[in-house]
Amino acid sequence: MAPSRLESPPADTTTSSVQKLKAPKGPSEDPYGHYYPADPNTLSLESNFGPMEPDTIGYLQPTTLDTPLEVMHERFERDGYLFIKGCISKETSLACRRDYFTHMAPSGLLKNGTEPVEGIFSGADTRKYLPPGNLRRLFGLKDDPESDKYVELMISAHEADFYVEFCKNQELRDFVSRFTGWKNPQMLQRTMLRAFVPESELTPVHFDQMYLRAGPPTSLTAWIPIGNVSLEGGGLMYLEGSTDIGKKTEDDFAKNAHNLTDEERISAFNKNMNDGGFLSRDTVAYGKEARRKWLIAEYAAGDVIFHNPYMVHASCKNRDPGNKIRLATDVRFVDPEKPYDKRWMKVYRPLDGL
Numbered sequence: 001m002a003p004s005r006l007e008s009p010p011a012d013t014t015t016s017s018v019q020k021l022k023a024p025k026g027p028s029e030d031p032y033g034h035y036y037p038a039d040p041n042t043l044s045l046e047s048n049f050g051p052m053e054p055d056t057i058g059y060l061q062p063t064t065l066d067t068p069l070e071v072m073h074e075r076f077e078r079d080g081y082l083f084i085k086g087c088i089s090k091e092t093s094l095a096c097r098r099d100y101f102t103h104m105a106p107s108g109l110l111k112n113g114t115e116p117v118e119g120i121f122s123g124a125d126t127r128k129y130l131p132p133g134n135l136r137r138l139f140g141l142k143d144d145p146e147s148d149k150y151v152e153l154m155i156s157a158h159e160a161d162f163y164v165e166f167c168k169n170q171e172l173r174d175f176v177s178r179f180t181g182w183k184n185p186q187m188l189q190r191t192m193l194r195a196f197v198p199e200s201e202l203t204p205v206h207f208d209q210m211y212l213r214a215g216p217p218t219s220l221t222a223w224i225p226i227g228n229v230s231l232e233g234g235g236l237m238y239l240e241g242s243t244d245i246g247k248k249t250e251d252d253f254a255k256n257a258h259n260l261t262d263e264e265r266i267s268a269f270n271k272n273m274n275d276g277g278f279l280s281r282d283t284v285a286y287g288k289e290a291r292r293k294w295l296i297a298e299y300a301a302g303d304v305i306f307h308n309p310y311m312v313h314a315s316c317k318n319r320d321p322g323n324k325i326r327l328a329t330d331v332r333f334v335d336p337e338k339p340y341d342k343r344w345m346k347v348y349r350p351l352d353g354l
């Protein structure tokens with residue numbers, strides 16, 4: 001399901017490089033359908049419940065920025081995602097990475113003697129660097145100065161000047177406007193800026209509409225790696241062709257929501273949902289049950305991957321061979337002239353109900 005588009009793009013749309021579409025590429029120049037960076041048997045991919053089996057792994061297919069718009073639409077409608085190479089400048093991505101890890105350095109997150117932009121993990125107890133929430137309580141993380149400092153800095157980073165400016169990126173906004181046809185796309189204020197240290201927690205299985213139920217399924221999510229993410233670095237992965245699974249899951253939920261109040265119905269954490277609001281924490285079992293592959297990719301600074309609100313996604317553990325921290329953010333766009341989930345028009349806070 002693609003975000004709704006206007007019948008024709010607005011006449012005053014900005015003239016970014018995205019709009020100056022070149023002629024279609026020849027088959028040898030278009031990476032889509034040809035991206036196979038490594039034999040999955042050679043990779044070390046780990047879920048919360050053990051290794052990922054090589055025959056359950058496939059690859060996300062990249063699309064170049066100068067691909068004709070109609071081809072982008074076809075791919076998004078068919079695949080549920082659009083993996084755009086070089087959507088924003090590499091320099092913008094790396095500057096944000098440098099500033100984030102400079103901001104976080106007092107928490108002991110980084111290895112001594114390394115540059116912040118490298119984001120090399122210190123090797124400390126990984127539990128110290130879990131995000132706020134139930135897992136921290138489960139591990140008894142309290143009264144630990146470094147861990148407490150990490151939480152404080154991680155939360156404040158969402159309002160730090162460097163990150164606020166990063167989220168205003170004009171290249172990203174121009175692309176979203178061009179792709180959707182929305183004259184003035186609205187970025188929802190609640191964004192998720194996350195750093196996953198090696199061998200720590202991962203992103204459980206979910207789809208976005210679970211958390212956006214107070215609005216229609218018309219949002220567009222952009223997952224933005226901040227810096228490079230290796231194949232084994234825990235980048236976002238998608239369950240192949242899973243828009244139908246997300247939609248059916250949400251339809252089934254709606255049918256069973258008759259016993260809920262209106263407030264409970266729009267919550268991903270109500271009594272009809274799994275703990276934490278996720279579909280599963282076991283990516284291996286979930287993929288096998290669905291009989292579909294998990295699609296992964298190596299992300300470069302400047303890449304952005306977009307997905308629809310029903311596309312099922314998750315991540316593996318970060319097992320980057322260089323011990324680099326995986327830093328990324330996910331932001332969501334809506335058409336402000338149409339209904340959307342206004343609960344997301346606030347800055348992220350731990351345990352904020354979303």
